[in-house]
Amino acid sequence: MKSENAIVADKLTKEFGDFTAVDQVSFTIPKGEIFGLLGPNGAGKTTTIRMLCGLLRPSTGDAKVMGYQISSQPEKIKTKIGYMSQQFSLYNDLTAYENLDFYARLYGLSNKHRETRIGELIEMAGLENHRRSLTSNLSGAWRQRLALACAIVHNPPMLFLDEPTAGVDPISRREFWKLIYGLAGQGVSVLATTHYMDEAEYCNNIGMMYRSKLITLDDPDTLKESYQDILVEIDCESPGKALLLINEMSGVLEAALYGALLHVTIEKQVLTKRIQRKLESEGIVVNRIEEILPSLEDVFVNMIKSERRALVRAEFNIEGELI
Ligand SMILES: Nc1ncnc2c1ncn2[C@@H]1O[C@H](COP(=O)(O)OP(=O)(O)OP(=O)(O)O)[C@@H](O)[C@H]1O
Ligand SMILES: [Mg+2]
Structure with a gap:
């Protein structure tokens, strides 16, 4: 039977020396859903993504991405995913069109198919007026849209977005999320990290990472009700x-x-x-x-504060009200 899940992560763990950057992280992303991975700086979000993309070998644990095991079939995974990394790589001295053409060639699209696909992507990202603009001259928001288009040039069914909207204004962020919704509507599964709490509302499910661990995993409404x-x-x-x-x-x-x-x-x-x-x-x-009803920001601030209180209690061995 074909799996209905895009991702099944099972106790994914990554150690760098004696530091554990990702600690037994497990979650599932059903196909066509948007999963938001949240957490403060250094929580382990990028490391988790890099393992799921087959770029970094887990120390222990494993995951299935679009039916392939990351430990034994990382090369197969690469054909099924798009990855917009935190420091996404666009060539500044190429135009928007040339960047798309470069990535289309990299992914081996045939001459005939390439033109059609680039046309579709320019339309999807609303880049019609910028196709001949030098990438270095594009604003942050347009660069992000171009980076997204480059990441999906090969029509991947699974998309990883690592802080795709960092540093752009709220309206552009909303517009960007409309594109992501559009892709999810076409059946693409998405894992996105963000520091913007309002963006968490766009996700079907949210995983909150803190100090290498996944401390909560739920849909936005249930999280708010849990306050x-x-x-x-x-x-x-x-x-x-x-x-x-x-x-x-x-x-x-x-x-x-x-x-x-x-x-x-x-x-x-x-x-x-x-x-x-x-x-x-x-x-x-x-x-x-x-x-008032709490926003997701209230929920997460409260959650992290209580995690911290628990950590302090554990560290100082304070008994009675432990965790
Ligand atoms: N190659 C590496 N070697 C050693 N430590 C690393 C390596 N990569 C990441 N780390 C450490 O692992 C921890 C988690 O890093 P990671 O980049 O996954 O966090 P993040 O949640 O993506 O943070 P941010 O929100 O700042 O992007 C950090 O303390 C980081 O310094
Ligand atoms: Mg990161």
């Missing part, structure tokens, strides 16, 4: 001063600036009134204070 504590949003004057005051209150688990607003995680609903009274007694006008 145990109460999250309150406050719109008030002098948010910096308010933050200091709130952080001193007992029952406050976490308080942070969220743009011009404050997001405060509390244990009990009753604290909302107490916070309001405290701020007003200090002469701070509170325009709005209400319980």
